[in-house]
Amino acid sequence: MTALTTTLTAALSARTILIGWLLLPFLTAFLAAVLPPLARWLALLCCLATGAVAAAIQLGGLPPAFDLLGDYGVALQPDAFAAPFLLLNALVCGAVVLDSWRRPMPGPFLLLMVLHGGLSSAFVVVDLISLYVTLEVVGISAFLLILSSRSERSMWVALRYLLIGNSVMTLFLIGAALVYLEQGSFRFEEVAGTSSIAALALLLVGLLTKSGLFLSGLWLPLTHAEAPAEVSALLSGVVVCAGIAPLLRLTSTVPALGEVITIIGLASTVLGLLFALADTDAKRLLAWSTLSQMGLVALAPVAGGIYALAHGLAKAALFLVARRFPSRALQGWATRPLPAGVWWPLWIGSFSIVGVPPLAGYAAKSSLDGALHGPLALAVTLLSVGTAAVYGRLWGAPLSREPQLELASDPGTDPSWSPGVLLLLLALVVLGVVALPWGPALASATATAALVLLGGWGLHRLLEWLRLRERWRLPELERLSDLLGGIGVVGAGLLVILNR
Amino acid sequence: MTWLYLVAATAFCLAPLAAALPPAAEVMPLISAIAEQTDVPNLVSGVILYTRLYDTVAEVVVFTLASIGVRFLFAGEPAKARVRGLDDPPSVVLCQLSGTIAALIGVELALRGHLSPGGGFAAGVAGGTAIGLGLISGSASLSDRLYSQYRADLWEKAAVIAFVLLAALALGGLQLPPGQFGSLASGGWIPLLNVLVAIKVTLGSWAMVQLFVRHRGLL
Amino acid sequence: MDPFRLLELLILAAVLASFVGLLLRRNLFLKVLSMDVMGSAVVALFVLVGARSGLRSPILTASGTGTGTGVGFTAWADPVPQAVILTAIVIGLSIQALLLVVITRLSRIDPTLDLSSFETGGRR
Numbered sequence: 001m002t003a004l005t006t007t008l009t010a011a012l013s014a015r016t017i018l019i020g021w022l023l024l025p026f027l028t029a030f031l032a033a034v035l036p037p038l039a040r041w042l043a044l045l046c047c048l049a050t051g052a053v054a055a056a057i058q059l060g061g062l063p064p065a066f067d068l069l070g071d072y073g074v075a076l077q078p079d080a081f082a083a084p085f086l087l088l089n090a091l092v093c094g095a096v097v098l099d100s101w102r103r104p105m106p107g108p109f110l111l112l113m114v115l116h117g118g119l120s121s122a123f124v125v126v127d128l129i130s131l132y133v134t135l136e137v138v139g140i141s142a143f144l145l146i147l148s149s150r151s152e153r154s155m156w157v158a159l160r161y162l163l164i165g166n167s168v169m170t171l172f173l174i175g176a177a178l179v180y181l182e183q184g185s186f187r188f189e190e191v192a193g194t195s196s197i198a199a200l201a202l203l204l205v206g207l208l209t210k211s212g213l214f215l216s217g218l219w220l221p222l223t224h225a226e227a228p229a230e231v232s233a234l235l236s237g238v239v240v241c242a243g244i245a246p247l248l249r250l251t252s253t254v255p256a257l258g259e260v261i262t263i264i265g266l267a268s269t270v271l272g273l274l275f276a277l278a279d280t281d282a283k284r285l286l287a288w289s290t291l292s293q294m295g296l297v298a299l300a301p302v303a304g305g306i307y308a309l310a311h312g313l314a315k316a317a318l319f320l321v322a323r324r325f326p327s328r329a330l331q332g333w334a335t336r337p338l339p340a341g342v343w344w345p346l347w348i349g350s351f352s353i354v355g356v357p358p359l360a361g362y363a364a365k366s367s368l369d370g371a372l373h374g375p376l377a378l379a380v381t382l383l384s385v386g387t388a389a390v391y392g393r394l395w396g397a398p399l400s401r402e403p404q405l406e407l408a409s410d411p412g413t414d415p416s417w418s419p420g421v422l423l424l425l426l427a428l429v430v431l432g433v434v435a436l437p438w439g440p441a442l443a444s445a446t447a448t449a450a451l452v453l454l455g456g457w458g459l460h461r462l463l464e465w466l467r468l469r470e471r472w473r474l475p476e477l478e479r480l481s482d483l484l485g486g487i488g489v490v491g492a493g494l495l496v497i498l499n500r
Numbered sequence: 501m502t503w504l505y506l507v508a509a510t511a512f513c514l515a516p517l518a519a520a521l522p523p524a525a526e527v528m529p530l531i532s533a534i535a536e537q538t539d540v541p542n543l544v545s546g547v548i549l550y551t552r553l554y555d556t557v558a559e560v561v562v563f564t565l566a567s568i569g570v571r572f573l574f575a576g577e578p579a580k581a582r583v584r585g586l587d588d589p590p591s592v593v594l595c596q597l598s599g600t601i602a603a604l605i606g607v608e609l610a611l612r613g614h615l616s617p618g619g620g621f622a623a624g625v626a627g628g629t630a631i632g633l634g635l636i637s638g639s640a641s642l643s644d645r646l647y648s649q650y651r652a653d654l655w656e657k658a659a660v661i662a663f664v665l666l667a668a669l670a671l672g673g674l675q676l677p678p679g680q681f682g683s684l685a686s687g688g689w690i691p692l693l694n695v696l697v698a699i700k701v702t703l704g705s706w707a708m709v710q711l712f713v714r715h716r717g718l719l
Numbered sequence: 720m721d722p723f724r725l726l727e728l729l730i731l732a733a734v735l736a737s738f739v740g741l742l743l744r745r746n747l748f749l750k751v752l753s754m755d756v757m758g759s760a761v762v763a764l765f766v767l768v769g770a771r772s773g774l775r776s777p778i779l780t781a782s783g784t785g786t787g788t789g790v791g792f793t794a795w796a797d798p799v800p801q802a803v804i805l806t807a808i809v810i811g812l813s814i815q816a817l818l819l820v821v822i823t824r825l826s827r828i829d830p831t832l833d834l835s836s837f838e839t840g841g842r843r
Contacts, residue, residue: 019668020672023671026557030564069551072551073551074551074552121558129552133558137558143817150572150576156837166814167754173807198519199519481742513735514732521723521724525797527772527797528795531795531798541780542778544776555806563813566813570817
């Protein structure tokens with residue numbers, strides 16, 4: 001009898017729940033391949049489970065760190081750092097699943113579930129090899145999702161994505177081997193003890209490339225802009241976080257990395273803003289903005305999670321509605337009216353990314369401000385003006401005044417409001433309101449946001465005037481040889497900075 | 501630009517040589533700890549299917565994704581009408597003979613993977629080789645028929661599901677009664693997992709090889 | 720020179736060669752092959768790291784009981800890097816298979832698989 005009770009307690013312990021949750025998406029993915037009618041519900045179940053685990057972590061109901069199978073096993077840390085990333089994973093994947101009720105998903109649900117499971121895993125593992133394996137799971141499922149249309153263009157984009165992703169992960173493995181050679185373990189905390197600068201540089205290059213940061217992240221705009229809308233939402237919303245979450249974890253474990261990550265973060269933000277301001281395509285603008293926002297996420301490990309959450313929710317919503325833009329060209333954007341189901345998400349999402357209260361983006365910006373100090377905080381505010389100028393390019397379009405047209409469209413086409421977008425916007429508002437400071441702080445926050453918006457709009461008008469007079473010319477950096485060369489340059493640069 | 505890239509790549513790739521070589525670590529504590537935990541002679545199998553089982557789950561998932569992906573990419577292609585294979589009797593006999601040997605080796609590697617060099621992945625590759633040899637020696641259409649008749653793709657997925665389930669039990673800490681060290685039925689879940697991986701990899705490589713033959717006309 | 724260092728140098732030279740191949744080759748197929756060379760070099764590196772403590776394969780004799788004489792006085796190789804790289808080999812193989820299938824599809828656009836046929840740059 002006692003044996004039975006102990007077995008039952010063991011079965012229901014927090015550990016086993018976590019193990020079950022981590023393996024659930026892989027199990028349901030292949031179950032869905034055998035029983036296709038259940039696929040959608042199983043995918044929803046996985047998202048709900050991840051959301052529940054994120055909530056339980058926040059409430060302190062789960063052990064923050066444990067080893068699977070003894071001292072030499074894989075170490076996991078489902079701690080408060082991972083919670084926002086897990087919530088983001090649950091919400092963005094959940095939104096894509098919800099949308100699939102009205103409109104067929106690109107690619108099978110199996111891929112979505114495997115991607116979801118790989119992402120959850122990437123947010124909690126603290127072992128270099130487990131991280132390598134989960135990042136490859138994420139990379140391959142994203143690759144297959146990108147080429148779900150099997151068009152020739154998507155083949156090329158997907159090939160480029162996987163070729164670069166796998167090459168940098170191979171370099172990452174060299175770094176892991178060097179750490180093991182010196183420390184005899186693959187755990188993150190051992191990385192702090194390594195004396196080999198090269199090992200750090202190799203590991204960082206892998207993670208920087210996966211997170212789409214700076215020169216090593218230049219693969220991102222084309223990939224994110226050319227994928228189907230749902231896949232773009234997944235890629236820009238959560239998949240980039242699979243790189244940046246472990247990067248932030250490593251930064252907080254290895255103090256030597258703090259400075260170089262700050263430099264790369266700022267450089268990435270500036271680079272992304274410049275190209276977003278110059279580009280002529282709406283989806284590419286959104287993708288460049290991801291590159292710049294990831295730079296801000298990298299600035300502070302403490303605020304990174306909430307910032308990535310706010311950005312991911314907003315960007316996923318923007319990419320989901322991007323499918324229904326009348327045209328992707330930014331030229332003449334202000335002359336094409338948008339239906340309400342696009343217009344409102346566009347404004348709410350971009351206001352959140354700029355950091356306007358009471359949206360989640362404001363909570364993220366203020367927690368980032370709290371984590372930074374001195375000139376860095378000022379720089380972030382200035383860069384917000386640039387972000388506002390980028391999104392100012394999308395604000396010109398008027399709201400379409402013809403609701404009849406929407407109703408008349410037959411039910412087979414897109415619904416006017418997609419449930420997934422609604423879920424994401426709701427999350428943005430709820431998370432923002434919960435974190436809102438009341439009293440005088442709110443007034444000053446609103447004033448700052450208003451100033452940023454005004455400055456951004458002014459900058460946008462000024463640039464628009466410049467754009468009319470003369471075409472902007474920025475160097476072409478996205479050829480495959482430049483991407484690969486950029487990886488080498490970032491690696492060599494890391495060596496130089498870390499050697500100081 | 502290319503010169504800059506080449507210089508940077510050279511510096512980056514050769515940088516590991518700059519650090520001093522650390523002294524060789526003591527490996528005995530690790531060896532005895534793993535031997536004690538896993539209770540199998542082949543410690544590499546022990547690490548793959550016990551201490552680092554979590555990574556292996558992801559690895560199995562990746563391999564299955566690859567076979568699904570290959571199937572998906574070939575799905576839009578027309579099948580080749582004529583399959584080119586070996587047809588002179590000596591080659592056919594040789595292929596069949598070595599195919600049979602490969603299949604037997606596969607079984608051996610799967611069953612005794614925890615005792616001697618081997619393991620599920622190696623066994624699966626041997627099984628896949630056996631099927632590949634059969635395909636190039638004239639049994640392509642028979643193999644195609646068998647594949648669809650017995651729904652081999654579903655069985656592959658079932659093997660993955662069973663693997664993930666058993667892995668969940670093992671990771672959750674549930675243990676099988678320990679057998680005698682070095683006997684076939686020892687090492688807890690390891691032999692079972694090895695066999696499942698072998699089945700999965702055999703079926704997965706069968707699917708890939710079959711598709712290459714069907715859509716390209718030769719292996 | 721320490722033999723370990725010499726072997727490490729050779730392996731890193733292979734990594735460099737594959738990186739240069741990735742950079743300079745115009746043919747997509749050769750680019751994918753270069754990536755595979757890099758993967759093989761990493762396999763060699765892990766085997767080398769595993770052999771730092773000894774050369775004997777970590778397979779105990781059935782008579783040894785794990786802590787007794789079977790383990791005792793031999794220079795065992797470290798099983799962890801070997802096991803880890805086995806995982807990485809399988810993943811590398813899967814990726815290789817997928818990329819090669821995509822390349823067979825792309826070869827219908829341009830049978831010579833020259834990079835410039837696919838690269839329209841960032842702009843559409």
